[in-house]
Amino acid sequence: GESVGLHLPTLSVQEGDNSIINCAYSNSASDYFIWYKQESGKGPQFIIDIRSNMDKRQGQRVTVLLNKTVKHLSLQIAATQPGDSAVYFCAENKKEYGNKLVFGAGTILRVKS
């Protein structure tokens, strides 16, 4: 049957502060991860990705950190802006689904002005 899901956690930050959004993944065999941003009423949009042979990858104002030992992924957003308010999802390449991306539950980021 259908599993019962959890409601999304919320992270509230002050404009200009740095944000850290965390994600735990389940499959130690997953070798590719992506962070997506979903604004209200829209589909998810790609932010940044990382392969399992890397620990860190930086983009414009965003950094993704991967800790394979504890199966943990984080997204750091520098100088958070109101436009960063959205739901953020991590996605992992799950081999049991034929190397397909499967999404985590997501985190709501609210930026206070």
Next chain:
Amino acid sequence: NAGVTQTPKFRVLKTGQSMTLLCAQDMNHEYMYWYRQDPGMGLRLIHYSVGEGTTAKGEVPDGYNVSRLKKQNFLLGLESAAPSQTSVYFCASSYSGPGRRFKDTEAFFGQGTRLTVV
């Protein structure tokens, strides 16, 4: 370049009715996916396809069927809608899976279809 287009954008069904959601992509992507997103929750993979003529089950396939007769289209069918299928449905496509070029796994999403079953 339209990217990924979903139709319809909104739909209300009565319990037991059937319908088909259409997803079309113009990026020549091999992989296509259907997800559902329930209020305040994450995306769950329903079915996916790795190429024309192929489909496979995801995390929550029960109550849904899919077809990929043409590379650019991925159809999601509900044969007998139930209130538990009230959700927002997202289609996505990607060039390939991991193992090839790094960015080819990036999935591009449609705008979503809001389905209510009463």
